[in-house]
Amino acid sequence: MSSSLKLLAEIRQSSERRPFEVLKLSEPLLNKGSISQAGDDVWLVYEQVFIAAIDEGEIDVAKAVLEILHKRFGGSQRVKRLYGMINEAVGYPDEAKKLYDEMLEKDATNVLASKRLIALLKSQGQYSIAIQELVSYLDTHGNDFEAWLELAHLYLANHLYAQAAFCLEEVILQQPANHYFHLCYAEVNYTMGCLDIALKEYLRVVELSTDNVRGFYGIKLAADRILDITSHGAGKSRDSSHFKVENAPQKATLERLSQLATERLVAIYSGTNDATKKTVEAWLKL
Amino acid sequence: MVLVGVFRHQLTILMTGQPPKPDVKDIRQGKALLRGQTLAQNNSYIPTAAFIERKKYLCQAYEDGTYLKDKASKDKSPTDLMADPKNMEVMMDGMKKQMMGIVPQTLIMGWIQFFFSGFILIKLPFPLGLRFKQMLQSGIMTPNMDVKWVSSLSWYFINLFGLRGVFALILGGENSADGTRDMTAMSTMGAMGQQPGQPQDFNKQFLSMKDNLSIIYHEWDLENVEQRVLVKYGKQQRIFKSTRK
Numbered sequence: 001m002s003s004s005l006k007l008l009a010e011i012r013q014s015s016e017r018r019p020f021e022v023l024k025l026s027e028p029l030l031n032k033g034s035i036s037q038a039g040d041d042v043w044l045v046y047e048q049v050f051i052a053a054i055d056e057g058e059i060d061v062a063k064a065v066l067e068i069l070h071k072r073f074g075g076s077q078r079v080k081r082l083y084g085m086i087n088e089a090v091g092y093p094d095e096a097k098k099l100y101d102e103m104l105e106k107d108a109t110n111v112l113a114s115k116r117l118i119a120l121l122k123s124q125g126q127y128s129i130a131i132q133e134l135v136s137y138l139d140t141h142g143n144d145f146e147a148w149l150e151l152a153h154l155y156l157a158n159h160l161y162a163q164a165a166f167c168l169e170e171v172i173l174q175q176p177a178n179h180y181f182h183l184c185y186a187e188v189n190y191t192m193g194c195l196d197i198a199l200k201e202y203l204r205v206v207e208l209s210t211d212n213v214r215g216f217y218g219i220k221l222a223a224d225r226i227l228d229i230t231s232h233g234a235g236k237s238r239d240s241s242h243f244k245v246e247n248a249p250q251k252a253t254l255e256r257l258s259q260l261a262t263e264r265l266v267a268i269y270s271g272t273n274d275a276t277k278k279t280v281e282a283w284l285k286l
Numbered sequence: 287m288v289l290v291g292v293f294r295h296q297l298t299i300l301m302t303g304q305p306p307k308p309d310v311k312d313i314r315q316g317k318a319l320l321r322g323q324t325l326a327q328n329n330s331y332i333p334t335a336a337f338i339e340r341k342k343y344l345c346q347a348y349e350d351g352t353y354l355k356d357k358a359s360k361d362k363s364p365t366d367l368m369a370d371p372k373n374m375e376v377m378m379d380g381m382k383k384q385m386m387g388i389v390p391q392t393l394i395m396g397w398i399q400f401f402f403s404g405f406i407l408i409k410l411p412f413p414l415g416l417r418f419k420q421m422l423q424s425g426i427m428t429p430n431m432d433v434k435w436v437s438s439l440s441w442y443f444i445n446l447f448g449l450r451g452v453f454a455l456i457l458g459g460e461n462s463a464d465g466t467r468d469m470t471a472m473s474t475m476g477a478m479g480q481q482p483g484q485p486q487d488f489n490k491q492f493l494s495m496k497d498n499l500s501i502i503y504h505e506w507d508l509e510n511v512e513q514r515v516l517v518k519y520g521k522q523q524r525i526f527k528s529t530r531k
Contacts, residue, residue, distance in 0.1 A: 197333055
C-alpha cells in the first residue's frame with residue numbers, strides 16, 4: 001500500500017502530469033480508506049488526485065475529493081483555486097474566472113491564481129488578453145522561466161516571432177544548459193530569417209545533446225540555405241534581403257557542417273526500416 | 287521546570303505570529319534585482335545584440351528606479367526607509383521575539399534566586415576537586431564546605447542545560463523552550479551592531495548592479511561553436527586558437 005503512496009509522492013515531486021497513473025494508484029487508497037497512511041501528506045495526495053481526476057474527466061471523483069478538502073480547509077485560497085478548476089472542467093469558465101479574480105483581489109501575489117487565470121484566457125482563445133496578463137505577471141515575477149516559455153508559445157501562436165525570440169532568450173538566460181530551449185530559439189530565428197544565429201543555435205543543440213535529429217536537420221537546412229544565398233550573391237536572389245547571414249562562418253566550414261549533418265542523419269536512421277531510410281535519403285538528396 | 291519550558295515554547299509561538307506577507311511591489315523589486323544577476327551571470331549564452339538590448343534596458347531601469355517599490359523614496363537616505371510600515375513591522379517582530387526570551391528568563395531567574403538560594407539540595411556520591419566549587423555551589427557563601435554538596439541554584443542550572451534533550455523530544459527539534467539560547471543571545475546582543483530587521487536599500491543595490499552590468503565585456507559563447515561541434519563529432523582536430531574574426 002505504501003509503495004503506491006511513494007509512487008504518488010514521486011510523481012508529485014517531479015510535477016509530472018500523469019493523471020491516468022495517479023488515478024489508478026489512488027483508487028484503492030481512496031476506497032479502502034488507507035489513504036490516511038500518508039500522514040500529513042494526505043492533503044497533498046487529495047489535491048493531486050483531484051487534479052488528475054479533472055484531467056481524466058472523472059468529475060465525480062473530483063467532487064468527492066474536493067468535498068473532503070473543503071471540510072478540512074474551509075476558506076483556503078488553495079481550495080478555492082480547485083473550485084475554479086472544477087468549474088473550468090465542467091464548462092463554466094465565467095464562474096471560474098470570477099473565483100480567480102476574487103482570489104487575486106484578496107492577495108495580488110497569489111501566483112497560482114494568476115497562472116490559472118492566464119491558462120483560462122488561453123483556453124478560451126483570448127490570446128491578446130492572455131498575453132497582456134502574462135506580461136504583467138512577468139513584470140513582477142521576472143525569474144519564472146516557465147512563464148517566459150509560455151509567453152513565447154503564445155506569441156508564436158500569433159506569429160509574433162521577434163517577441164517570441166525575446167522570451168526564449170530570457171528562458172535561455174535562466175536555463176542555459178537545456179538544449180530544448182536552444183532548439184526552440186534556433187527554430188524561431190530560422191523562421192525569422194536570422195540564419196546565422198539559427199545555425200549557431202542549432203550547433204549548440206547538437207553540442208549539448210549528441211545526435212539530436214531535429215538539431216541536425218536544422219543545421220543541414222540553415223547551412224545549405226546560407227551557402228545558397230552567399231553563392232548567388234546578395235542582390236541576385238529575389239528574397240535574400242530577408243535573410244541575415246553576416247555572421248555566418250566561412251564557406252568551407254559551412255560545407256563541412258552540412259556534410260556532417262548528412263552523415264549523422266544517415267547514421268541515426270541506419271537502424272530503421274527501408275521506407276524511412278529512403279525518405280530521409282531522398283530529402284538529403286543522396 | 288519542564289512545564290516552564292513548555293509554557294515558554296507555547297508563548298513564543300503565540301507571540302511570533304505570521305511573518306508579514308510581501309506585496310506585489312516588494313516581489314517585483316526583488317525579482318528585478320535577480321534578473322540583473324542572471325543577466326550578469328549567464329550573459330555569454332545569448333547573442334550580443336540581445337545582451338546589449340537587455341543591458342541598456344536594465345541599466346536605464348535601475349537608474350530611473352523603475353522597479354523601486356516607492357519611486358519617491360529614490361533619493362531618500364536609508365533612515366527614512368525605516369518609516370515604511372512594513373519595515374517597522376518586521377523590526378517590531380524581532381524586538382518582540384527578543385523580549386519574549388528575556389522577560390520570562392528574568393522572571394524565572396528571580397523566582398529561582400528567591401526560592402532556591404541558600405540551601406543545599408543534593409550530595410554527590412563522589413568527591414570533586416576545589417575547582418568545581420564555583421560551578422556546584424553558587425548562591426552559598428561557605429568557603430569551607432566540601433564540594434560534594436550541590437546548592438539548589440547550581441542544580442537548577444545543571445538541569446536547565448540538561449533538559450534540552452527532553453524538550454527536543456516532547457516539543458520537536460526547533461523549540462524555544464530551553465533558555466540556553468536566550469542566554470547566548472543576551473551575551474551577543476551587545477556585539478550585534480545591525481539588527482536583522484534592517485531594511486534593505488534597493489536603490490543602492492540597483493545602482494551597484496547597474497555598475498556590474500555596464501562593465502561586462504560580452505562574448506557570445508557560440509562564437510566558435512562550429513569548431514567545437516566539428517571537434518566533438520570527430521571531423522576536426524582540436525585547435526586552440528580562437529577563431530573569431
